[in-house]
Amino acid sequence: MTTTPPDQSLPSEGREMGRQRVRSRTDRKLVDATMRIALQRGVDAVTIEEVSRISGVAKTTIYRRFHNRQELLDGIAHTEMVRPLDMSHTSFDVEGIAERIHAAVQEFDEAFGVKAVGQVMSSDSGFFHSVVVNVLEPVRNRIADYFKRGAQAHKFRPDLDVDFILDLTLGGMVATAALHDGVPQEWPHRMAEFLWPHIEALPQGNTGSQPTNPTQPLQTVA
Incomplete structure (x- = not known):
């Protein structure tokens, strides 16, 4: 047989x-x-x-x-260290911001860990520079795209300083990971709640004052 x-x-x-x-x-x-x-x-x-x-x-x-x-x-x-998560249907509100930040934490953890992001970005090594270009910058660009789409959808402020928001969020993420040996589960939502009053778009026709833009210095009264 x-x-x-x-x-x-x-x-x-x-x-x-x-x-x-x-x-x-x-x-x-x-x-x-x-x-x-x-x-x-x-x-x-x-x-x-x-x-x-x-x-x-x-x-x-x-x-x-x-x-x-x-x-x-x-x-x-140049290896694909991160499998991008599909965030195309993420809402433009507090929950959506928290979801987008949480996704970034997952992506960095999949690559080499959030704690190492600062070390990679601050190194003058050609190897780490390539890692920044091929891994970190695409993650940052995907987060930026989310905030830009939110502004275009009139859910976020049209004058939103996306670069500042990214620096604030990613810097806070790396510092938190270093202090707590990782990013606590609740941190993305806490950051989203902090950001929301500063980036939420005013309802159309509302001429009331907008919460202080975190990119602008606070005014002091003598």
Whole structure:
């Protein structure tokens, strides 16, 4: 009786999907190991041998992808570390702002952790600069897009200083993560509640005063 060889038991599409899953898991291990070494001991400590030891991925496998250490660093810096969350239907209110901030926390945690964001952004290393361009800036741009769409929908102030809001939110996120060993579950909502009075659009026809713009200095009375 003729039997089907094990490697032919699945349709070609299934075998290809299996290979892609294995490759994806390997990519994740290499990213995590490289970032861990670079953040804890510096970029100079990243070697193929050390990445292999930390990740558990065989050196032969790594060398099939990267010929040397520099190719490894370049490849990791350009790897998709974050899977963007679909926020296209997020509401433009306190709950929506909290949801958008929480999504950013998740994205940073998936990449290398919120606590490491400040270290990555402040480093003068070419490797970390590439990580900023390919990982951090896209996350920041997605948050900016949310606030811009909210202003266009007349839910947020039309003169909203998006860059300032982003600096305030991301800076607070990184500081909170450093102080509390992570971002507490309730923090995104607390930040959203803080921001809302300053960015909420006035109802049409309402000429009342708007809450103080956090981008403008407070006026003092002599």
